[in-house]
Amino acid sequence: MKLLVPVKRVVDYNVKVRVKSDQTGVELSGVKMAMNPFDEIAIEEAVRLKEKGVATEIVAISIGVTQCQETIRTALAMGADRGILVETDVSPEPLAVAKMLKAIADKEQPRLIILGKQAIDDDMNATGQMLAALLGWAQGTFASKITIEGDTATVTREVDGGLETVALTLPAIVTADLRLNEPRYASLPNIMKARKKPIETIKPADLGVDPAPRLTTLKVVEPPKRQAGKKVGSVAELVDKLRNEAKVI
Amino acid sequence: MTVLVLIDHENGKLKQPSRSAVAAAAKLGDVHALVAGHEDVAASAEAAAKLPGVTKVLKADAAGYAHALAEPLAALLVKLAPGYTHLLGASTAVGKNVMPRVAALLDVQPISDISDVIDADTFVRPIYAGNALATVKSADSKKIITVRAASFDPVPAVGGSATIEDVEDAGDTGVSRFISAELSKSERPELTAARVVISGGRGMQNGENFHLIDPIAEKLGAAVGASRAAVDAGFVPNDYQVGQTGKIVAPELYVAIGISGAIQHLAGMKDSKVIVAINKDEDAPIFQVADYGLVADLFTALPELKAELERV
Numbered sequence: 001m002k003l004l005v006p007v008k009r010v011v012d013y014n015v016k017v018r019v020k021s022d023q024t025g026v027e028l029s030g031v032k033m034a035m036n037p038f039d040e041i042a043i044e045e046a047v048r049l050k051e052k053g054v055a056t057e058i059v060a061i062s063i064g065v066t067q068c069q070e071t072i073r074t075a076l077a078m079g080a081d082r083g084i085l086v087e088t089d090v091s092p093e094p095l096a097v098a099k100m101l102k103a104i105a106d107k108e109q110p111r112l113i114i115l116g117k118q119a120i121d122d123d124m125n126a127t128g129q130m131l132a133a134l135l136g137w138a139q140g141t142f143a144s145k146i147t148i149e150g151d152t153a154t155v156t157r158e159v160d161g162g163l164e165t166v167a168l169t170l171p172a173i174v175t176a177d178l179r180l181n182e183p184r185y186a187s188l189p190n191i192m193k194a195r196k197k198p199i200e201t202i203k204p205a206d207l208g209v210d211p212a213p214r215l216t217t218l219k220v221v222e223p224p225k226r227q228a229g230k231k232v233g234s235v236a237e238l239v240d241k242l243r244n245e246a247k248v249i
Numbered sequence: 250m251t252v253l254v255l256i257d258h259e260n261g262k263l264k265q266p267s268r269s270a271v272a273a274a275a276k277l278g279d280v281h282a283l284v285a286g287h288e289d290v291a292a293s294a295e296a297a298a299k300l301p302g303v304t305k306v307l308k309a310d311a312a313g314y315a316h317a318l319a320e321p322l323a324a325l326l327v328k329l330a331p332g333y334t335h336l337l338g339a340s341t342a343v344g345k346n347v348m349p350r351v352a353a354l355l356d357v358q359p360i361s362d363i364s365d366v367i368d369a370d371t372f373v374r375p376i377y378a379g380n381a382l383a384t385v386k387s388a389d390s391k392k393i394i395t396v397r398a399a400s401f402d403p404v405p406a407v408g409g410s411a412t413i414e415d416v417e418d419a420g421d422t423g424v425s426r427f428i429s430a431e432l433s434k435s436e437r438p439e440l441t442a443a444r445v446v447i448s449g450g451r452g453m454q455n456g457e458n459f460h461l462i463d464p465i466a467e468k469l470g471a472a473v474g475a476s477r478a479a480v481d482a483g484f485v486p487n488d489y490q491v492g493q494t495g496k497i498v499a500p501e502l503y504v505a506i507g508i509s510g511a512i513q514h515l516a517g518m519k520d521s522k523v524i525v526a527i528n529k530d531e532d533a534p535i536f537q538v539a540d541y542g543l544v545a546d547l548f549t550a551l552p553e554l555k556a557e558l559e560r561v
């Protein structure tokens with residue numbers, strides 16, 4: 001069966017983002033970019049399903065600027081078979097992304113789409129759920145385990161206070177949480193091979209989707225800064241402060 | 250304006266984040282609460298009717314709602330949506346699962362995890378794991394929102410007296426089925442709901458040493474977390490991870506032990522009310538965000554801390 005895995009190019013998780021002084025957003029120029037960590041987990045899971053013989057083809061999709069090709073190449077180096085880049089200069093919101101992915105899914109007819117549970121830039125945590133809604137498919141969000149048998153995906157989900165297991169009728173959407181797997185590093189030979197794998201480039205208009213945002217960002221500011229507090233000299237002093245000054249224990 | 254709040258509940262009890270969602274909703278207009286479930290739904294509906302600010306409770310009782318599956322719940326919310334300007338849910342596992350699905354069905358861009366309400370169209374939400382706060386204005390005619398519970402003081406559990414109205418089942422396409430739940434049997438609270446969190450970092454040196462934290466966590470009723478470095482080193486499982494790629498926590502007290510304070514860790518805990526750092530490196534960045542810092546070898550400090558807490 002065919003799998004789709006959307007991958008997003010985001011600021012690398014090790015970068016300390018800086019808010020621009022004009023409050024229009026965060027500084028992105030000259031900043032190291034990488035694949036969204038949850039999307040790496042999604043790709044890894046897809047590759048494992050292919051290695052188990054469950055999946056036959058993995059298509060990695062990215063939506064955004066030309067450089068998203070690099071993100072797709074990373075997915076190809078990890079084991080995806082081909083890529084689709086929806087090239088646009090606007091950074092589309094989850095609703096527009098979900099509409100574009102739906103249009104691609106209508107054409108590609110996958111049995112399963114695995115996404116990261118959220119992107120670490122806008123932290124929306126919405127695209128997977130929205131894509132499931134638009135397709136009318138079942139959704140298994142925040143997955144820590146996926147088993148495919150026949151027409152059913154059994155998904156263990158990370159919920160408040162523990163785990164929940166649901167059975168989804170395929171085709172379905174799964175979003176990857178941290179514990180699903182530990183993504184591999186692409187080997188050099190696989191990085192070389194990935195260069196030869198095909199990437200198709202299309203535009204949002206080819207998918208009949210207007211990527212115009214519904215939300216206007218009025219301003220972006222830094223959160224209130226924490227002041228460094230005081231050093232205490234001993235464990236006894238620490239416990240005393242927590243009890244009698246901060247009153248938290 | 251009338252606002253509908255999806256109530257997250259279990260075993261006839263409301264989850265506290267739902268009371269924070271009601272508090273956020275009260276800033277927008279009249280508040281109705283939707284309690285969907287089965288068997289325990291009557292008790293939950295009665296509890297919701299007591300929340301101050303809630304004027305009406307909609308009770309939906311059907312087997313399909315028993316486990317809060319996103320597909321039938323979203324269908325129900327979509328059916329009820331025409332009567333409301335805003336649909337809200339708490340940023341719980343249920344709210345995060347259901348609300349974006351509702352939004353897509355209504356052709357709305359959801360506004361996730363708001364931390365403040367400016368006006369009916371304008372909200373503040375953290376981005377980049379809380380390293381920036383974005384003020385966003387929605388052009389959608391209906392707003393679909395999830396609420397960061399740590400940012401809104403919950404309304405009291407009692408004091409209101411709303412009417413309870415039954416609403417009809419909106420049906421279920423049956424594409425998903427609940428199989429089982431394994432809720433943590435630990436006496437410890439879960440990381441994101443704990444009042445106190447104690448996390449260990451690379452300084453713990455190995456997984457075995459994490460047991461040094463256990464008696465202290467026990468004593469303080471704390472959840473135990475870890476930095477990504479400790480998780481990457483294999484000391485503890487991934488679900489311990491606090492940070493940008495792990496869990497975002499904002500407890501009353503956060504104790505960082507042997508954690509240097511990498512950016513991505515700070516992103517996950519810097520909204521904690523009181524932060525304590527114990528680290529032998531006095532230049533560790535964690536001290537720049539700590540309210541109380543103790544420069545000490547954790548292998549000396551932890552047993553001392555245990556003894557000190559037991560002493561009184």
